[in-house]
Structure formats: C-alpha cells, structure tokens
Amino acid sequence: MNTLFFKIVLVFYLAGTFSYLLYLFKQKPRISKVATIILTSGFVFHTISLIVRYFEAGYTPITNLYEAPSFLAWAIVGVYLFIQFKYRITSLGSFISPVASILTLLSSAFSEEIGPLSPVLRSFWLPIHVILAFLGDAIFALAFCAGVMYLIQEHQIKSKKIGSFYHRLPSLKLLDDINHYSLTIGFLLLTMAMVTGSIWARHAWGAFWSWDAKQVWSLLTWVFYAALLHGRINIGWRGRVAAIFAILGFLAVMFSFLGVNTLLSGLHTYDR
Amino acid sequence: MHIIVVGLNHKTAPVELREKLHFPSENIEEPLKRVTSLPQISEALILSTCNRVEIVAVTRDIREGTEEIRNFLSSYHGIPMSRLDSCLYSYDSYDAIKHIFQVASGLDSMVMGEPQILGQLKDAYSLTNKYKTSDVILHRFLHRAFSVAKKVRTETKIATSAVSISYAAVELAKKIFDTLKNKVVMLIGAGEMSELAARHLLNHGVKEILIANRTYSRAVKLAEELGGRPAVFEDITLFLDQADIVISSTGSAHYIIRSDDVVRVLKIRKHKPMFFIDIAVPRDIDPKINDISNVYLYDIDDMEGVVGTNIKMRGEEAKKAERIIEKEIEQFNKWLGTLSAVPTVISLRERFEEIRKKEVEKTISSLNGSSKIDAKALDALTTSIINKILHYPVTQLKTLDNTREGNYFVDAVRKLFDLEEK
Known part of the structure; x- marks a missing residue:
C-alpha cells in the first residue's frame, strides 16, 4: 500500500521538478502555480505514504536505504513549501525540487520490502534522533540550493553579463539571508541530533562515542558548519564564501548520509 | 540682432576651472545685470551647472559682443584670459541656436539624453525673467529650445538611455541589497547624471545621501536640495565605510577610490556588500575593486551594457535628433531675420x-x-x-x-x- 503511494509521490515530484524548471525558463506565473500545486500534492501523498508505512512496519520508516532518502526528500520538500508559502521565493523551487526528485529516485533503487527491525533500533530514540538529523539535513539542502543560486547570481552581476537568470533569481541579500538562517537552524538541529544520538548510543552500544564512521563524519560536518557559523558571526564571512561553504557542507552531509552507509561500515550500518 | 553663446563645458574645461567659473543661482542677479549692461549686449541668460557655464546673449555685433562676454567672464571671476582662452568656446547665429537646442535636448551632456539639463535651462530662463534680462528674442528662443527638447525626447529614443541608466542602477542595487531602505548612498562629484541617479535611488527609499564635491559649497547646496549630508571631498575615504552605494562622477584624471581603500573599508563594514557606480570618464574608481568579494563595480559602459543601449543605436537616434534640430533652427532663424x-x-x-x-x-x-x-x-x-x-x-x-x-x-x-x- 505504502509503496503504491510512493510511486505516485515519485511521479508528482518528477512532474513538479519539470514544472519548476519550466517556470525558471518561461517565467509565467501560471506555471509556478501549477508547479506549486503538483509539488504540494506530491508532499501530501508522501506524508500519507510515510504514515501508512509507519503502521504497516510498526516503526518510523527511516531505517534503510529505501526509506532514508525518501524521508529526507519529504523533509526537504516540507521545509521548502513552508518557505515558499511564507516568503514567496518561487525560484528556489527550481533548485530544491530536483534535489528532492533525485533522492526519491535513489530510494526507489533500493528494496522496498519491510524487514524486521534490528533490536538496537527498537527505541523511542529512533524517531527523535533521526527526525532531528533529517530536518537538519533538509535545511542544509536549502542552504546548498541558496548557495548555488547565489553563485549564479553573483557571477551574473560581477561579470556584467546580465543574462536571463538575473531577473529570475532573487537578490544576493535574500540568498545570503537564507544561507544565514538555514545555517543557524540547521546547525542547531545537527547539534541536537548528535546529542540525542550519543545519549541513545550510551543505551544501545554502551558508550556515548564509539568512533563509528557515521559519528566521525557527522562530527566533521558539525565542525565544518561550526567554522562557517563562526566565520559568519565573527569574521564577517558572507556572500560568496558562505555560499561555497554551504555547498561543500551539504556535499559532506550527503556523504555522511549515503556514502557512509554504502561505502564504509560501522555501527550505523543496519542493512546490507 | 544676433544670438551668441560663450562658455565652457565638461569637454573643454577641467572641473577645477568649471568650478571657478560657476555662478551660484542665489546671486545671479548681479552678473546678469552686468552682462546686459555691456555696450553690445541687449539680452542675456546665464546657464551654470556642474558640467557647464554658458552665457547666451543677444548682440548687435557678433565680434564685439563675443569679446565683451569673454572679458566679462575673465574679469568677473578673476581668471586671466590666458588661462581661460583655450577652454572657452563661442558660437554665433546658426551655430549658437544649434548649440542651445542641443544642450536643451541633452545631446551635449556627459550622458547623452539626460533630462536634467532641460530643467536647469528652464531655471536659468526663469531667473532672466525675474531680473528682466531677457526680452523678445530670448523669450522666443528659449521657448523654442524647450519645445525642441520635448520633440527630441518624444520622437527619438535618445532620452531613454539616460533615464534607464539610473533605472538600471536602482534595479542592480535591488538585486544586490534586496531593499534600498536603510541604505546609504554617497555621491562623489555632483554631476547631472549622478544627481539624477541619486534622485531615483531616493524615490526607492534610500535612507541617506552623502555628497562630496571638490567645492564644498556646492556639496552643501546639493545636499540641501536632496535632503542629504555634505562631506568634505578630501575625507571621502573616511566616510566610505558608511556608504552602501557609491556614485562617482568627478572630472578627476586619477582614480579617487583605490583598491586598498576598499579592502580596508570592507573590513570595517564586516564585508557588508558595496555597490560602486562610476559614471566618470576618465574613471574615478579603480576597476580592480570588482574582483573583491562582496564589491560590485559598474562603470558607464557596463551600465550602458545593462540597459542595452549600444553606441550604434544612440548614434542613429542622435542623427534623428539632429534632423529635428536642423528643421527647428531654420524656422527660428527665419523669424529672427524678420526682426x-x-x-x-x-x-x-x-x-x-x-x-x-x-x-x-x-x-x-x-x-x-x-x-x-x-x-x-x-x-x-x-x-x-x-x-x-x-x-x-x-x-x-x-x-x-x-x-x-x-x-x-x-x-x-x-x-x-x-x-x-x-
């Protein structure tokens, strides 16, 4: 049942991405409306599919490589829709929706079967820790997209080659603000995810810290974002530097999210 | 009766000299009266802006009338003729009419087609009415000039370039700063074009305008007009950290703002972005600063590029404008002859x-x-x-x-x- 919904979600996300990209090139307000409707419907179906899977599996569906990317995509779309309705930055959708689509596609490449949950994961910490971590990652995805947009827009203005993107992308200030806020909130969520994670680790594995690959990578990204945040607040890093940092940071996040699970092994590896 | 024009502008004279010849409008009465009391001169108008000082007069004798005005300029401002001679131009009859028609239409301005000069000419004319130094010929002449300018504006695209440059400045500023509220603009050099751009920015909610000019009194005057704050020209680098947008348009031969100035200021500003618009030719701002992060520099060519008015288009429109002017001169000359x-x-x-x-x-x-x-x-x-x-x-x-x-x-x-x- 949940997998049927999931297929519908995938169709909606792909169609939404297509419309958002079309909007980027055509700039017709009607297209942006259609794109928003498609993406919002996709999000609604996605929410339903997660709820259904939750009941079918009996646990929060974020435990394997079929569930995790899809859940991250859900969080990203959710965060984006919130921002779009609140601040009306539609062009962001053209950059966010492809990320969500790719993640959803990635999910579909893995087995959709619901397996027995590893005993270690049977804990109320699972939803708390993982939701915090995924929300943080979603917000870093936002900073990543804003960073890409910033670099494009900055290049247009600096090189004086005012191309078609100039009018379509928001102002540098706005993109930098997105970078700033999402960085602050994302960092907070990441920190909380790590704290709850280590408390849970104390219960599950017997130690707060066990040099697990995912722990190490998370710590690295944490340090990276901490450095950027420090630079922003105390040194006045902003604009281009902050945008590049946000892009690199998100790539590190993606690696600790996917790469660690597929390439490295450690305590966080629950399915193979 | 003949119309003559004697004067200098941004093309013929450096800013230092133009400043010395400036006639402030609040005490224009005395020089106007002195010119009209010259033996050969019957009517006169003084047009004095940042970029030009011109006396338009009606005379019986072209040669003597021109000489009288040249000498007046030299003696009134206490500048020796030897210094002034190479910078002064003088036109008579057909050429004088043509020149004033061109000036009114903005064809003689630093940024072709800028509309502010027309307003300045109208102000100068209303002062001659106030002090009664204009009569039949100048009345008719100036009204003609105003209608020619209007015609050029409506029938050619010459004016759109200048207006859209200030418009593009506002748009670019918005793409950088998002909103112009709480932004501080600094004008360096109070030229026609920068004033226009400043007004546009003010209309979009800029918080404050700082004005620096080599002659402090003129900075004060423009500051009063725009509701801004005057700054001492030599101190601009001290004020620079307060400015988010800088518009420079001085006649300086060297860079006024250097790369290391901007690097230093940016540190004080904690790297808050800065937008420089350099509409001076030769340029006032070191082009290298565009490479600095969070600093954006546009010179006049860049602005033109953004607006998309290429030189070819302007050339064609200018030709169209010239044709309108030629026709008008003919008509006016005919009338003048009948006088x-x-x-x-x-x-x-x-x-x-x-x-x-x-x-x-x-x-x-x-x-x-x-x-x-x-x-x-x-x-x-x-x-x-x-x-x-x-x-x-x-x-x-x-x-x-x-x-x-x-x-x-x-x-x-x-x-x-x-x-x-x-």
Missing part, C-alpha cells in the same frame, strides 16, 4: 498697399459711370495718406533697429498687422 526693421517695413508697406489698392478698386467700380472722379487723383490721395500715417512709425522702427526696444516694436508691429510669415 530687423527693413524687412518689417517692407512687409508693412506691402500690407498697407494691398489694402489701399483693394479699397480704391472697390470705390471706382461702385462709382463707375456716374462720377467724374479722377482715378489717378484718388490713387494719389490714398497713397499719400498711407505714407503720412506710416512715416513716423517707419522712422521710429529704423532708428530703433537692433535695440531691445526696436525688437519689441518690430515684433509688435508684425503681430498687430499680421505680418507673420505664412
């Missing part, structure tokens, strides 16, 4: 003769057969009446020829007897 007594007297006589003949013919045909009146005698009688009536006005017109009063009479006569060219 001297001789052609007016001739057309006046013709008009009277025409009426006389018609009436005599009518009388003769109505009396036909029944009368013994001599047609020749009737002719002689009416002719002599007309001659007697016209004698005093005609001598009066001839003696007053080429004086202010004379122009006034000639113009009146032409109007009263409907002698305008058909």
Whole structure:
C-alpha cells in the first residue's frame, strides 16, 4: 500500500521538478502555480505514504536505504513549501525540487520490502534522533540550493553579463539571508541530533562515542558548519564564501548520509 | 540682432576651472545685470551647472559682443584670459541656436539624453525673467529650445538611455541589497547624471545621501536640495565605510577610490556588500575593486551594457535628433531675420498697399459711370495718406533697429498687422 503511494509521490515530484524548471525558463506565473500545486500534492501523498508505512512496519520508516532518502526528500520538500508559502521565493523551487526528485529516485533503487527491525533500533530514540538529523539535513539542502543560486547570481552581476537568470533569481541579500538562517537552524538541529544520538548510543552500544564512521563524519560536518557559523558571526564571512561553504557542507552531509552507509561500515550500518 | 553663446563645458574645461567659473543661482542677479549692461549686449541668460557655464546673449555685433562676454567672464571671476582662452568656446547665429537646442535636448551632456539639463535651462530662463534680462528674442528662443527638447525626447529614443541608466542602477542595487531602505548612498562629484541617479535611488527609499564635491559649497547646496549630508571631498575615504552605494562622477584624471581603500573599508563594514557606480570618464574608481568579494563595480559602459543601449543605436537616434534640430533652427532663424526693421517695413508697406489698392478698386467700380472722379487723383490721395500715417512709425522702427526696444516694436508691429510669415 505504502509503496503504491510512493510511486505516485515519485511521479508528482518528477512532474513538479519539470514544472519548476519550466517556470525558471518561461517565467509565467501560471506555471509556478501549477508547479506549486503538483509539488504540494506530491508532499501530501508522501506524508500519507510515510504514515501508512509507519503502521504497516510498526516503526518510523527511516531505517534503510529505501526509506532514508525518501524521508529526507519529504523533509526537504516540507521545509521548502513552508518557505515558499511564507516568503514567496518561487525560484528556489527550481533548485530544491530536483534535489528532492533525485533522492526519491535513489530510494526507489533500493528494496522496498519491510524487514524486521534490528533490536538496537527498537527505541523511542529512533524517531527523535533521526527526525532531528533529517530536518537538519533538509535545511542544509536549502542552504546548498541558496548557495548555488547565489553563485549564479553573483557571477551574473560581477561579470556584467546580465543574462536571463538575473531577473529570475532573487537578490544576493535574500540568498545570503537564507544561507544565514538555514545555517543557524540547521546547525542547531545537527547539534541536537548528535546529542540525542550519543545519549541513545550510551543505551544501545554502551558508550556515548564509539568512533563509528557515521559519528566521525557527522562530527566533521558539525565542525565544518561550526567554522562557517563562526566565520559568519565573527569574521564577517558572507556572500560568496558562505555560499561555497554551504555547498561543500551539504556535499559532506550527503556523504555522511549515503556514502557512509554504502561505502564504509560501522555501527550505523543496519542493512546490507 | 544676433544670438551668441560663450562658455565652457565638461569637454573643454577641467572641473577645477568649471568650478571657478560657476555662478551660484542665489546671486545671479548681479552678473546678469552686468552682462546686459555691456555696450553690445541687449539680452542675456546665464546657464551654470556642474558640467557647464554658458552665457547666451543677444548682440548687435557678433565680434564685439563675443569679446565683451569673454572679458566679462575673465574679469568677473578673476581668471586671466590666458588661462581661460583655450577652454572657452563661442558660437554665433546658426551655430549658437544649434548649440542651445542641443544642450536643451541633452545631446551635449556627459550622458547623452539626460533630462536634467532641460530643467536647469528652464531655471536659468526663469531667473532672466525675474531680473528682466531677457526680452523678445530670448523669450522666443528659449521657448523654442524647450519645445525642441520635448520633440527630441518624444520622437527619438535618445532620452531613454539616460533615464534607464539610473533605472538600471536602482534595479542592480535591488538585486544586490534586496531593499534600498536603510541604505546609504554617497555621491562623489555632483554631476547631472549622478544627481539624477541619486534622485531615483531616493524615490526607492534610500535612507541617506552623502555628497562630496571638490567645492564644498556646492556639496552643501546639493545636499540641501536632496535632503542629504555634505562631506568634505578630501575625507571621502573616511566616510566610505558608511556608504552602501557609491556614485562617482568627478572630472578627476586619477582614480579617487583605490583598491586598498576598499579592502580596508570592507573590513570595517564586516564585508557588508558595496555597490560602486562610476559614471566618470576618465574613471574615478579603480576597476580592480570588482574582483573583491562582496564589491560590485559598474562603470558607464557596463551600465550602458545593462540597459542595452549600444553606441550604434544612440548614434542613429542622435542623427534623428539632429534632423529635428536642423528643421527647428531654420524656422527660428527665419523669424529672427524678420526682426530687423527693413524687412518689417517692407512687409508693412506691402500690407498697407494691398489694402489701399483693394479699397480704391472697390470705390471706382461702385462709382463707375456716374462720377467724374479722377482715378489717378484718388490713387494719389490714398497713397499719400498711407505714407503720412506710416512715416513716423517707419522712422521710429529704423532708428530703433537692433535695440531691445526696436525688437519689441518690430515684433509688435508684425503681430498687430499680421505680418507673420505664412
């Protein structure tokens, strides 16, 4: 049942991405409306599919490589829709929706079967820790997209080659603000995810810290974002530097999210 | 009567000299009165802006009138003629009319087609009305110039370039800063174009305007006009950290703002972005600063590029404008020519003769057969009446020829007897 919904979600996300990209090139307000409707419907179906899977599996569906990317995509779309309705930055959708689509596609490449949950994961910490971590990652995805947009827009203005993107992308200030806020909130969520994670680790594995690959990578990204945040607040890093940092940071996040699970092994590896 | 123009502008004179020749409008009365009291000059207007100082005058004798005004400029401002000579230009008759038409249309401005000069010319004209130094010829001439400028503006795209440059400046600023509220603009050099851009920015909610000019008094004056704050020119690098947007348009031959100034200021500003617009030629701001992160520099060519008005288009529009101007000069010249007594007297006589003949013919045909009146005698009688009536006005017109009063009479006569060219 949940997998049927999931297929519908995938169709909606792909169609939404297509419309958002079309909007980027055509700039017709009607297209942006259609794109928003498609993406919002996709999000609604996605929410339903997660709820259904939750009941079918009996646990929060974020435990394997079929569930995790899809859940991250859900969080990203959710965060984006919130921002779009609140601040009306539609062009962001053209950059966010492809990320969500790719993640959803990635999910579909893995087995959709619901397996027995590893005993270690049977804990109320699972939803708390993982939701915090995924929300943080979603917000870093936002900073990543804003960073890409910033670099494009900055290049247009600096090189004086005012191309078609100039009018379509928001102002540098706005993109930098997105970078700033999402960085602050994302960092907070990441920190909380790590704290709850280590408390849970104390219960599950017997130690707060066990040099697990995912722990190490998370710590690295944490340090990276901490450095950027420090630079922003105390040194006045902003604009281009902050945008590049946000892009690199998100790539590190993606690696600790996917790469660690597929390439490295450690305590966080629950399915193979 | 001839129209002459003597003056200098941004193309012929450096800013230092233009500043020295500046006539502040609040005490323009004295120089205006002094010019009109020169022996050969009957009417005069002084146009004094940041980029030009020009005296438009009506004279009986082109050569002497021009010389008188040149000497006036030199003695009034205490600048030796040797220093002034190479920078001054003078036009007469056709060329003078053409020049003023071009100036009014913005064709002679630093940024072609900028509209502010028209307003400045209108102000200068209203001052001549206030102090009564303009009369028939200048009235007609200036009104003509204003309508030519309007025509050029509506019939060519020449003005859109200048307006859209300031518009593009606002748009670019918005793409960088999102909102212009709480932003501080600094004007360096108070040129026509930068003032225009500043006004546009003010309309979009800029918080404050700082104005630095080599002559402090003019910075103060413009600051009053725009509701800004004057700054001492030598201290601009000290104020630079307060400015988010900098518009520079001085006549300086060297860079006023250097790369290391900006690097230093940016640290103080914690790297808050800065947007520089350099509309000066030669440029005021080191182009290298565009490479600094969070600093954006646009020079006049870049702005033109953004607006998309290429030089070719401007050239074509300028040609169109020239054609409009040529036509107008012809018309105005024709009118000016009629202002001297001789052609007016001739057309006046013709008009009277025409009426006389018609009436005599009518009388003769109505009396036909029944009368013994001599047609020749009737002719002689009416002719002599007309001659007697016209004698005093005609001598009066001839003696007053080429004086202010004379122009006034000639113009009146032409109007009263409907002698305008058909």
